Amino acid sequence: MKLRSFNVSIMYRALRPNTTVAQWLTWIPHLWVQLVCSDTLHKEGFIGLLPDEIIIDILSRLPTDSVLECRRVCKKWLALTSIPYFASKRAAKRDDICVFYHPLTMESRVLHVLQKANCFLYNILTIGDKLWRKLDSVSYRPKCFAT
C-alpha cells in the first residue's frame, strides 16, 4: 500500500501542469516495456533453449572471469553456476581447482590449488570443523530449479 501511494504521487507530480510536455512523455517508453515487452524480456534464444545440464557443461568450460561475467547475464545462469554440481564439473575439467564441501551447512568452496591450498587446509584445521571434505563428483538433480 505504501509503495503504491508512492507511485501514484510520482505520477501526479510528473503530470503537474508546470512540467514540460517532454517530461510528461518520458514515462511512456518504460510503460511500453513493462506492458508490451514484459513477456518477451526473458524470451530465450539459442542457448536458453538447451537443457540445463548442457548449459552447465558449456559454462563449466569457461575461464573464471568469463564465468563471473556469465553469472550476471540472467538469474537462471546465476542459479546454475551456484550449485555444487557446477563446481565439481568445473573442477573435473581443470586441474588447478578443487572443491570442498560441508555436508551439514551445504556449503561449498572452490579452491585454486596452486595458490591457497595450504592456507585453506590450515583454516580447516584451526577454525572450521573437520567435516569439510573434498568433492569429487556430484549427481545432478534438476528438481532444484523451477524454470
Added chain:
Amino acid sequence: MSSSLEKNMLILRSSDGEEFIVPEVVAVMSKAIKNMVEDECASNTIPVPNVDANILAMVIEFCKKHDESEAEAASDLKTFDSEFVNRGQEALYDLITAANFRDVKELLDALCQNVAEMIKGKSVHHIRIQFLGYQLFEILTSNFIWNIWCDRDFD
C-alpha cells in the same frame, strides 16, 4: 541371404524418412543406439526421431571421421572438430540437441567447447543479445529510460 553383408551395417531412418546406411562400428558411437543394438530390440532399421536428415548426415559424418582416424594424430582430429562445429547458431542448436538425445559424447564435447569459446571474453550485454535473444531495444529501455526517469528532479 545377404546376412553376411548386412551383419555389420545398420540403417538409420531420420524423422523425415530418409535412410542412411552406416557401419555398425560408427552407429554405436551413439550410446542410445548402442544400447538398442545390444539389447537386440532393433531390427536392421533404426528410427531416429527428432533428428532430420541434414543433421543426421552431419552427425554420421562426424562419427565416421572419428572412427576412421583413431590411429591418426590427435591434432588432426582436433582441427577437424573445430572446423566441423564452426556453424551457424541454428545448426549448432540442432546438433547439440541431436547429440544430447542420441548420447554422442565426443560430438557433445566438441560442440560445448565451441559454444564456450564463442562466449569466452564477451560482455554481459553481448551475451544477452547474441545468445539469449534479447533485443538491443529492450536492454536500452529497461535500464536506460527508467534511470533517467528516476534520476530527474521534479522542480
